[in-house]
Amino acid sequence: MPERVVFTKAALQEPYAQQILERVQSFNLPVEELSGNRVTGLRGESDRDTYNIAKRTLAVVTAPPSSFKLSPIPPSADWQFHIAEGCPAHCQYCYLAGSLSGPPVIRTFANLPQILANLAAYEQPGVPKTFEISCYTDPLGIEHLTGSLAECIRYFGTRNDAYLRVVSKFDAVDKLLDLPHNGHTRMRMSVNAAPVSGRFEGGTASVTSRLMALRRLALPRESGGGGYPVGLVIAPIMLMDDWQMHYTQLLDQISEVLDMNCDLTFELISHRFTPGSKEVLQTWYPQSKLDMDEAKRSVKRNKFGGTKYVYHADMMKIAKHFFEVEIQRRFPSAKILYWT
Numbered sequence: 001m002p003e004r005v006v007f008t009k010a011a012l013q014e015p016y017a018q019q020i021l022e023r024v025q026s027f028n029l030p031v032e033e034l035s036g037n038r039v040t041g042l043r044g045e046s047d048r049d050t051y052n053i054a055k056r057t058l059a060v061v062t063a064p065p066s067s068f069k070l071s072p073i074p075p076s077a078d079w080q081f082h083i084a085e086g087c088p089a090h091c092q093y094c095y096l097a098g099s100l101s102g103p104p105v106i107r108t109f110a111n112l113p114q115i116l117a118n119l120a121a122y123e124q125p126g127v128p129k130t131f132e133i134s135c136y137t138d139p140l141g142i143e144h145l146t147g148s149l150a151e152c153i154r155y156f157g158t159r160n161d162a163y164l165r166v167v168s169k170f171d172a173v174d175k176l177l178d179l180p181h182n183g184h185t186r187m188r189m190s191v192n193a194a195p196v197s198g199r200f201e202g203g204t205a206s207v208t209s210r211l212m213a214l215r216r217l218a219l220p221r222e223s224g225g226g227g228y229p230v231g232l233v234i235a236p237i238m239l240m241d242d243w244q245m246h247y248t249q250l251l252d253q254i255s256e257v258l259d260m261n262c263d264l265t266f267e268l269i270s271h272r273f274t275p276g277s278k279e280v281l282q283t284w285y286p287q288s289k290l291d292m293d294e295a296k297r298s299v300k301r302n303k304f305g306g307t308k309y310v311y312h313a314d315m316m317k318i319a320k321h322f323f324e325v326e327i328q329r330r331f332p333s334a335k336i337l338y339w340t
């Protein structure tokens with residue numbers, strides 16, 4: 001629950017904002033209506049204060065015109081789009097540190113109907129296209145306040161060739177189970193080995209709760225589930241001491257919980273960081289024990305000249321092989337979509 005909810009002037013003019021307003025008021029949260037469109041009052045006396053204030057603020061805003069031009073997001077999906085930016089959790093490796101700038105306030109977009117209507121331009125008749133919704137937020141983490149994820153799932157359920165991809169570290173899936181998704185939304189949970197989830201994933205649901213939620217999403221409707229295609233995103237994979245043992249335990253736990261037939265995929269993402277994300281994360285989590293020692297990593301450059309630090313190629317090869325074999329052994333009909 002945020003401590004502060006603000007609506008910008010432009011957001012309040014959007015009919016969809018009323019739905020968010022009603023939800024927020026149903027939780028008795030104090031609401032501020034801003035006279036303009038800039039969200040202010042996020043800065044504290046220290047970086048740490050700013051972080052705390054921002055993370056506890058939900059700002060209902062309108063998505064800027066630039067967000068209507070979608071970007072591809074390989075290897076996860078054909079396109080990414082955003083219904084919100086920011087997340088209430090506190091993962092010490094958070095991906096958002098490298099992609100969003102400024103205080104980590106949670107912004108949710110009140111012009112959702114326009115955002116969804118815009119997606120049609122990126123569909124191609126007869127060619128399935130996938131749309132990732134979770135690049136800049138954890139959509140399930142704020143769903144109780146916005147209802148926006150449910151809107152998206154309903155919308156994709158009506159499309160012929162468009163498929164929604166969702167990933168989360170939260171478990172409040174009750175309201176999603178009965179939605180008419182029509183098999184067009186793949187619900188994925190991001191999970192990790194105990195030393196990573198226990199130490200670095202503050203404010204999220206436990207891995208056990210995430211897996212139980214995924215089970216409910218995957219179970220057929222006649223068994224009380226949601227009948228969704230589902231997936232596991234194991235990320236970020238950290239090659240700490242005894243990593244094989246810890247990830248073996250995770251995979252065993254997954255196979256115990258998902259002990260039924262279901263449409264299941266795996267995505268495997270090794271830990272990486274950039275100079276920029278490291279700097280931001282060290283400001284947000286100054287006491288963190290997260291290993292971001294450049295000397296232990298290889299440098300990978302992208303086509304725009306950006307640098308990221310990844311595990312050395314020999315370790316990557318061993319880890320990739322380990323996951324492929326161990327997943328195949330436990331889930332012979334699941335598909336591994338990629339390792340990166």
Ligand code: SF4
Nearest residue numbers: 087089090091094169
């Ligand atoms: Fe960042 Fe995802 Fe953790 Fe939220 S759940 S803090 S977006 S890594």
